[in-house]
Amino acid sequence: xxxxxxxxxxxxxxxxxxxxxxxxxxxxxxxxxxxxxxxxxxxxxxxxxxxxxxxxxxxxxxxxxxxxxxxxxxxxxxxxxxxxxxxxx
Numbered sequence: 244x245x246x247x248x249x250x251x252x253x254x255x256x257x258x259x260x261x262x263x264x265x266x267x268x269x270x271x272x273x274x275x276x277x278x279x280x281x282x283x284x285x286x287x288x289x290x291x292x293x294x295x296x297x298x299x300x301x302x303x304x305x306x307x308x309x310x311x312x313x314x315x316x317x318x319x320x321x322x323x324x325x326x327x328x329x330x331x332x
Contacts, residue, residue: 244298244324251318252300252326254291258284259332295326302326 260282264274274282295302302325305311311329318325 244295244300247323249322250324251315252295252324253315254326254328256289256291256328256330257332258288260284291326291328300324300326302328304328304330306330 263282264278267274267278272278292302292304301323303314305314305327306329311327314327318327
């Protein structure tokens with residue numbers, strides 16, 4: 244951010260360690276209340292756009308593939324750092 248480099252950062256925000264649920268099931272265990280709590284990335288939710296803006300980086304949130312494609316294309320054609328939070332939950 245400080246160097247104002249032309250970099251587009253993408254955060255795929257699903258708010259959960261979803262891969263770990265699959266790993267847990269692969270062991271033969273079933274997810275329960277305890278694992279749900281451990282694998283959840285909320286409480287508090289991370290606000291990636293707010294964090295980026297706090298560092299002087301322009302940022303937006305998208306929640307569709309079309310929105311992501313349009314935003315990514317536009318971000319690649321501009322100067323300075325840019326963050327895209329792609330919510331996939």
